[in-house]
Amino acid sequence: MRSVGLFLFLLFMVFELSFQAMCQEETKRPNIILMVSDDHAHKAISAYGHGLNKTPNIDKLAEQGALFTRSMVTNSICAPSRAVILTGKHSFINGKVDNIQPFDWDQESFPKALQKAGYATAMIGKIHINGLPQGFDYSMVLPGQGHYYNPDFIVNGEMRRFDGYVTDITTEHALKWLKEDRDKEKPFLLVYNQKAPHRNWLPAPEYLNLYDGVDFIPPSNFFDPETGYQGRGTAAKTQEMEIARDARWGHDFKFLTDPYGNETTYRKALNRLNERQRAQLEAAYGPKNKAFIEKYFMEKKIFQDVETWEREVALWKFNRYMRDYLRTIRSVDDGVGELLDYLDENDLAENTLVIYTSDQGFYLGEHGWFDKRFMYEESLRTPLLVRYPKEIKPGTVIDELVQNLDLAPTLLDYAKVPVPVEMQGLSFRDFVAGKSEQWRDAVYYTYYQYPSVHMVKRHYGISTERYKLIHFYYDIDEWEMYDLKEDPDEMKNIYDDPEYADIKAELHRKLDALRAKYGDSDEIQEEYLKKYLDHLSGEKGK
Template sequence: MKRNLLKSLFIVAVITGIFACTSTPQKEEQKPNIIYIMSDDHGYQAISAYGFGINQTPNIDRIAEGGAIFTRSCVTNSLCAPSRAVLLTGKHSFKNGKVDNVQAFNWDQPNFPKILQANGYQTAMIGKIHLDGIPQGFDFSMVLPGQGNYYNPDFLIEGKKVQKKGYVTEIITETALDWLKNKRDQNKPFCLLYHQKAPHREWMPAEKYYKQYTKMEFEEPATLFDDFEGRGTAAKEAEMNILKHQNWAGDSKLYPEVMDELGIEETSNWGVNAFNNNTGRMDEVQKAAWDAVYQPINEEFKKIYPSIKSDKKELMHWRYERYMQDYLACIASVDEGVGKLLDYLDEAGLADNTIVVYTSDQGFYLGEHGWFDKRFMYKESFRTPLLIRYPKEIKPGTKINKLVQNLDFAPTFLDYAGLETPTEMQGESFRDLVGGKTEQFRDFAYYTYYEYPSIHMVKRHYGVATDRYKLIHFYYDIDEWELYDLEEDPMEMKNVYDDPAYADVREMMHEKLDTAREYYEDSDANDQKYLKAYLDVQAQ
């Protein structure tokens, strides 16, 4: 009996061994695809998932609904080209060398698409990158030269300039979809950087949206007429006021001949030149459609201008509405493109294994403090939208309140791909944070800004932010410190640096700033190095 039992067990063992030797090996876990969507100057206030009620972005919202929304995501340097360099390299501006829009960018340094490409990913960059030189790390690239144009734009396709007829946001979306559907290797995981020019100045919307949005009116922000009482020199001297510093022609779309008729002088030659260049790229059909909507706006302004030209509040109201109409209409096209891309992922069965990120290269002022543009470490400029969906790891409806920065994208993407982060990268992966595996993340965010003197005249500064406080040092032609209590003063209206009640907080924040500068290896020597480099270029 025992012998028969042993014989049976032996036979089972042999059969099991045979099957074990001849069965198909376990398939390697599929690496996730990555789609990184970045618009230009898209303030978080203009994404309906954030709840501000300015506009509706139903497709961008789909990413938040199916994944996570970040409420305190921020940048390391609120300026277009430096922000993009940080994204690629995972290093602060003073480490990757692209501190402003003037200095050259070194494509030879490591970036995360290069690493993904070397490890089996197929990579593409389509849209705006605003970094000089031919992009490295991509199997395919089609990018706008510099800022690019909204109508009938030129693109650099593998370094060769080609003009494409149509509207830039739609062209970028169509090209991205064509690459996903027809051009990529279906057997490889992919990483697509899908970058829109919109809603960057001068806010030239697509026909179907300017017909709609120019009829709309928007609620003004509470701080539209901020007098900057309680803040320092930097805020008072910045040239970002909608009424005083936006161009009448380029930004508000007032025709130059109408300006001449009304005796309105442009803020700079840039405005009329921008208007003529932008509308001059249109073909006859595009220009006729544009004039059919914007000429009546000009005619109406001619009627009301004599009665409001001395009333700064009425003029500001008119210019604010013009700004919002065109800015938000540009975003409508971006949102439409996001919807098409998400629909494709669903139809192709790729949604579950694709990480989709939506963000902007920085925040933007939508009339807060009377401003447009960005650059400051103040909230609307510093804080950026960030939404991410990855069904395999991120629960729908997740909300993240930690100080994640654009510095962290490169390490995060490499982490998802199962790859090591190079030691020279300074960011941290937020994969476990957004996946619900930890609540721990850095407790501060470090910021630098270098482009001064320049357009908008935002002074050089650096600073550190925590959950509750923000300390900023403005330097070069001034030496001023600002401290804000974000809990008591969320709109950053009162500098409490010299308030005795905040003496302990001030000391704590200085220690935090010193720690951040030491941690990231920044210093006054870096500040002086890049100041000299900037001034040398300006002097040429």
Template sequence: MIQNFRLVITCLLFGAVFHSCSSQKGQTAEQPNIIYIMSDDHAYQAISAYGYGLNETPNIDRLADEGAIFTRACVTNSLCAPSRAVLLTGKHSFLNGKVDNVQSFNWDQPNFPKLFQANGYQTAMIGKIHMDGIPQGFDFSMVLPGQGNYYNPDFLIDGETVRKEGYVTEIITETALDWLKNKRNQDKPFCLLYHQKAPHREWMPAEKYYKQYTQMEFEEPATLFDDFEGRGSAAKEAEMNILKHQNWAGDSKLYPEVMEELGIEETSGWGVNAFNNNTGRMNEAQKAAWDSVYRPINEKFKKLYPAIKSDEKALMHWRYERYMQDYLACIASVDEGVGQLLDYLDESGLAENTIVVYTSDQGFYLGEHGWFDKRFMYEESLRTPLIIRYPKEIEPGTKIGNLVQNLDFAPTFLDYAGIKAPEEMQGESFRELVSGETDKFRDFVYYTYYEYPSIHMVKRHYGIATNRYKLIHFYYDIDEWEMYDLEKDPQELQNIYNDPEYTDVQKMLHEKLTEARTNYGDSDELDQKYLKAYLDHQEQ
């Protein structure tokens, strides 16, 4: 059941709650270790345990085989930084203040790692967080500034910028393993946030995987050429089409001189710069290896292009294959790192008492509706992969179809550690759900998205989803409602908002939406506050 939460919580109350929750010091025999693995933009369709057949992820699948896989896990806001803020605070974006990638995040507010520290845990964050400021709540942090880079990336270590030679996914994994093996206090339980940059745009794979994946072809999704009939203007006006909106240089890896020779104009003002900056970070050996694979791809395209330049389907096919090759190759490195970590847990005897979570900051489009990216409340971006293993409580091969959210991570982790969650946390612990002690959980989830007008031009919207139905309100420069029956229309192709057969369903969903906005503390006034802040920032 969703609890009522006040819009304004004073600093005094924050302090009182934090002090109360911090009084339970010292490790008990029951306190588990926690390793939270978050990749960036990893679609559930690209994990073989979900059964879509795109690729193989044997190490992530191992977690599913030995633990629980969630089929309706979702996010409160399908955007990188807001999702991470929700993870840390257990509060919706409009209460933790991080509603988009623009607003600053207030690290001074309570978060679950701070509570872990106060209760005897050693904590670390390694990898991507994509929020400004120095992370609070961690005994050790090594994070990428902003989006970070795939090759020879910079990291912020104790506020100092350090460049590390190598491939970012491998560096993050090596650092996480080094911390686990050599840096942590082995007399304390630990909580490690192990965050990969991959497979975020611009999808720069490691050498051993781009050599493999650039030779592969992938089946196109049924809705690759979606015409958006039967829906409103929001889907039609979004700028996420693989053919029309991906960058030729930065995304498809077409060399700028080849684009110039063929007369191809970049789709954005930063695509060529992205390509030059990304490849420009490579050392001589890395660049030679890259050119040995990607230059032949470019030469082959030069010969192909004159025959297909006026054929949108043929061009889309080429661009879709290029997208999948690099995106899935990036995931192969992520999966390899998961395997290395699981092997260490086995070898060190830590596996039995360590909770391992694999998830992403949201879902992602892999050509569905012709799209890449995320942001929408439609299923591919609302849903996120979620797999959790804890041998002491979770039966191997467990499947969970309940609606859990990233909002629930903080209270769930605190529950496992025996630490009382602060009242301002809005999520719910799913510990008993995943252990099989109950099959009851929330019957709907609430979603918001704020970053408009911006890249990809996805309209501002909020909505409610149940196990079967979905209601979405697009607003600001439009006022449109969409409703979907996921049982009859899982691809969300037909808006049934005005269908008389669904009058009662529409009424029910509106009631739940009102309930959610009231209970979670959302309002039109809050939206106007964040809209003003966003527009003011855009003008600067």
């Protein structure tokens, strides 16, 4: 009888310990890796199916988790977008409306909340926001835009220079923190921010000749400038972000001397590189640049007319841009792969939430453009891929309207940390897990940095699943409206089309409601405009 009793007691203890272990596993807070690249168009991720390039490591997140097809930003420019990600608040609430206005690090953010809740926290890479990052046990960030080669980093407040390529260095030190420097008794948050593929798209040495044999087909509206942007208003016509007209021979196309014999700023930029690095870049670009000048300038007579020559030069510039842009993304994808391998090799993948996104979208020749800023689809939409094996089914596709505004509350939700009441985004945790079907039917957008580089007018607006309403203001007063189902490339403004009168009225009602909900107004727009103009006046007075 004693042996039976002992056996039952031991059996009970095994079940009790197993139950406790199961409960602990269920309540164990996830590790979090938030990956934010700079200016990464969703079309340049192969999981989205556009066929431009291959990103096998980023694609794993979609294969093993969820891909969001309608992820959008609230303000398509670098520093403001990153401030929205950190705070979960619109630009006009967190104060970082443009790249000029200061950011108040003292306000609440998701890293601060996670740090207070016991997470080990680190930010490594680009943030493009002045001041020492708060909410992080360890920070190693690029000052401003940073450099592709031999970059400076501010390491816990101290400036240091590192030899090598910025994408690789960022990945190396992210892995070092994960492997050696974090408190392994705590769950961790790693904010891993890459500079690439931001302008001026300098590739890593090993990828300098990638895509040399590829001729990229331009978007169908690449020659939109030739039409004078017919069917649209002033804003599209007065921008300064055309690949053919506004990109620079030196900074963007890597010419030491332009086709007209003028020295470019590219030579000065190469001073940062060591002799070996300069030789590698010159070997990659020099012969191709020489061949271009010989064909398009010295033998210009082979072209039938000026218009044909201009088109051919524009297409050459488009291909140089695309090749360099996609080359820098190859290094980003490599870095993602290294971090995912680390999780796999250390049995961390199952309990780590991994998110890949960008601070905004980017134009890859649509309308003839590069850069971002507009509320048009290419810069409004941003990639978003999320993997968390415990809750998200592999191959999940989410078509609803999410924004970078939602990242902060979502991360806190996964970590079981209360979401501060001032955060304006929504957690998509239950939604992506298939536990909820309720979601928003429109998103709100603002853009402030004008007059400035690229000369994109100030504007705000809303987008629904099918329609978009935009108001351009300050030195113009124009409305644009698009039917994204009938006109996905946004080539025809239908604001004054009587057939859409009822829809226009409904969009105006939604716009007014969202502005009230989020706390925006014409008065707030005027306040930030005055601050910006005061800054410009101050700069001119120096």
